[in-house]
Amino acid sequence: MSNDYLLDKHILLVDDEQELLDMVHSILDEYGFHHINTAKSIEEAIVQAKKSPPELAILDVMLSDGSGFDLMEQLKMNGDYPILFLTARGEDDDKFRGFGLGADDYIVKPFLPKELVFRVMAILRRSYKGDNPLVQLKYSQIDFSRAEVIKNNEHIPLTAKEHDLLSALYRNAGRIVTIDALCEAAWGNNPFGYENSLMAHIRRIREKIEKNPSQPISLVTIKGLGYKLNVEGK
């Protein structure tokens, strides 16, 4: 599945330092984002957000006229879109506060452009499923909205647990997801002792999505650590 539609999303950048704004703008622009608005203060950001509502906001924590957390609260009142924080403060309480209020992710400065782009794409993918709900795998497609797999023109339904596991893997497509994170996604907090169940579920998912389940290509095992979902076109 192509992610090109995500590049059309409107992004609001807020930082009180013009040079940093320029740099982030140029990073995103180079990657292919062309609908970017910038603001240097809370006041300016609110005006911008009202004029053209963004689909993602990237906020600095420390702004000249207040904190990025306050800005987030005001933005959230006028629209529901993901928020990514840029912070020069690596302290944990700030991070947790950000998540507690509904921030979607944060990046501690200094950061590399590819890290920023990766996070932005991950958040957008999570928040905007796109018009084409089909996730393209090597031998099949997943339709999360219908909870089914399409293989050889055959529609195979997914169970609730299989859906949860595939969603968690898809959110991190191309990256390893640990056994513990998958158990937590399927069985909630305190996911101890579900390793064998997880293996059984993975086997059943493979039967649905792979051509040869014993030699998986789309859903691969990273021994002892976790699993990785390989998606086509990424």
Add this chain to the structure above:
Amino acid sequence: MKSVPKLIRRFVGILLLSSILIVIINVIAFVALMASKIPDENTSPYSIAKETGTALKATDSGNYMLSEDISARLAENDIWAILIEDDSRKVVWKTENVPATIPNDYTLSDIANLSVGYLDSYPTYTGKHENGIVVLGFPQKSFWKHIQPSWDYSLIADLPKTVLTVLFINVALILAIYVIANIKLLKSIKPITKGIQDLSAGACVHVSEKGLLSEISANINCTSDILQKQQEQLRKKETARANWIAGVSHDIRTPLSMVMGYAEQLENSPNLSGTERQKAFVIVKQSKRMKNLISNLNLASKLEYDMQPLVKKQENAVAIVRQVVVDFMNMDIDDRFPMKWNTDEKLTVCNISVDKNLLKRAISNLIQNSISHNENGCTIYVSVVADNNKCIICVEDNGIGASDEQIKKLNHAPHYMVCDTNTTEQRHGLGLLIVKQIVNGHGGTVTIDHSKYGGFKVALMIPQ
């Protein structure tokens, strides 16, 4: 304070013991004195009177005759004697030294009186005689006689009880006097002992400067003020230092973002030549080093000055380590640093009480160390072992490793940041220092060694 009641008990004990001792000594002295003054059998007036009665013999001529030795004894002691006849109650014999004031006729009541008391102020004693009664008159003021030696019967019968009661009342009285006298002293000692105790605990102390020991109280207050001032200064200094480091590392982050951001864009720019892109690559690489340094510097100073409290919870160490390893694997795009998970597949849970974020940081630092010190790439082996109530986390590589001497230094020499002497050789990074600080904070140990894979090995032992 436990020693104050002990002190009081000891003082009261000494007091009671000394009172009892004094009473005993007095009784002994009294008895001895009495014993020395009580006349013995031979010299007692009663026996002399009795002997005189026996020794006075009637002669054939109707007169009386006293034996020589008794006569001499009476004369020697200035004792006079008379014999009063039974029937006539008249004096029928007398010694020569009988004073003139002594009458010659007696009534029965006179005799009854003189037998227990005095005759004309002479203490008198009587002896039995076949014809009457012998009366001996001792010199005036030689004896003191009880004329009416009669007491209520119960007084004598209850004497032991009475004596004990009196003794008990005396002791109680002495105790009461002592306690009252000491309450004031104790009142002023108590806040002082508490003050000294609090002082040793590092608390701020203010003792009331009144009472007997006001001078000591004032000194304690003064000491407390000095200690508090010093503590405050030390705390201020440490906070200032930690804040300074936090401030610097914070302020460097934004400019460094721009350096890193543009350098990476240049590195990937198709418009630049290969050498120019190589230069940009070096800038990115060195910026990453600076990034690691500032974040380590801040955490190391916070851990050193106890400004980073550990938030411990029961966590599964296997899951934490697994997550860190996976994060690195997900970042390592060009696969120059493959990672091997060497944990026994059966070990899925190893619960330890840890600060999850700090443990993650420690393991990240170890993996980052292997990456930083092996520019040409290496395989990194990570394992978790549960062993007898402890969890051993091991990170090793097959890279360039370190010499025996370097390993010895890393294990034993203090880092320059936490060393109060001037060391120039211990200039290695902060990564390992932070690992040690974090593991020590959890009561564990860090062991650095050669790896069996040929490179460097660090084992963290954390108690459960």
